[in-house]
Amino acid sequence: MELDYRNAGLVLAHAKGSTSGRIGWESPSNIAIIKYWGKYGQQLPKNPSLSFTLSNSVTRTWIVYSPKEEGKGSGQINLKLYFEDELNLNFGGRVEKFFLGLLDIFPFLGELDLEVRTSNTFPHSSGIASSASGMSALAMGLCTLEQELFGTLADESTFLRKASYVARLGSGSACRSVFPGLVVWGDQSEVSGSSDLFALPLASDRIDPVFYTFHDDILIVSKGEKKVSSSVGHGLMDGNRYAENRYAEAREHFSQLLACLESGDVDGFGKIAEAEALSLHALMMTSQPPFILMEPASLAIIQQVQAYRERTGLPVYFTLDAGPNIHLLYPDAIAAEVAVWLDEVLVPHVGKLRIIKDGVGLGPKKMI
DSSP, rough: OOOOOOOOOOGGGOSSOOOEEEEEEEEEEEEEEOOOOEEEEEEEEEEEEEEEEEEEEEEEEEEEEEEOOSSSSSTTTTEEEEEETTTOHHHHHHHHHHHTTTTTOOGGGEEEEEEEEEEEOOOOSSSSSSSHHHHHHHHHHHHHHHHHHHHOOHHHHHHHHHHHHHHHHGGGGGGTTTSSEEEEEEOOOTTOOOSSOOHHHHHOOGOOOGGOOOEEEEEOOOOSSSOOOOHHHHGGGGGGGTTHHHHHHHHHHHHHHHHHHHHHHHHHHHHHHHHHHHHHHHHHHHHHSOOOOOHHHHHHHHHHHHOOOOOOOOOOOOOOOOOOOOEEEOOOGGGGHHHIIIIIIHHHOOOEEEEEEEEEEOOOOOEE
């Protein structure tokens, strides 16, 4: 499906609403079960992915806007960004570059003074998808700004599709955070309407209710910066001798996972989730140069999860993003047993851990 939001022709001279104000969105991170790793073109995926949108791990972003003062350059981005209430030049530079790339889609950005204030409920750049929540919050805000100024995105489905499209341009995985529940991104024949250009929620009639109850306990092994950025990691796939096999594997896992979701096969789901996580890290270890993203504590937790599952028969599984932190996945029906194990066995064995209690969420929320 071809989409082109460029040359929108939206300039402030034709604005319907006030040209000063503020817009706020809270947007969640997501955890991919089928991993997107490797891209082409402008943030387009080499394989389809499927994720859980989370509930508690969110970015809260305000966009404050007003007309530029006379004499300031039209068609340029004038932006200040505050992260956790402190002026952040590095992140601000990234967002400024993102906005510059959007001028063909949102020409009015070049006619405004912009201030962005943003914060996370989880550690930044440590393996939780902060770029997904951050860029999706910005995309939702920009689409809301277009709607408020020009009244062009009143239809909800049109609004969300454009927000997903725009979020993708900032961070590939961000396009999935626009939607609640289980979300698909990438052209896959088994999912009608799927596209490399934007994400869409998987239809509820293809998901057994047990998966909406899933917990995601995020075990923070390290709060530090990742050893390698996701952008660099994706780029390393271009020279990875295992890349083509990986893309084929991801499509096969995607088909298998759909069957598990429809039938309520929690064990099958968990095995695919773990295989996908380990494949991602294996790809980084076989890239040139190679990177080891796990920490010793990551491996210790994985071994404890496997031993606990073998000993109890309970469906507790792990996944990881491109970092050392472990996402512990399990249905709500066993939450009480898992909580006891975490407190009495896992945390004392591994050492002091920060645990973020999360689960399948309802998607972004507009702030007032």
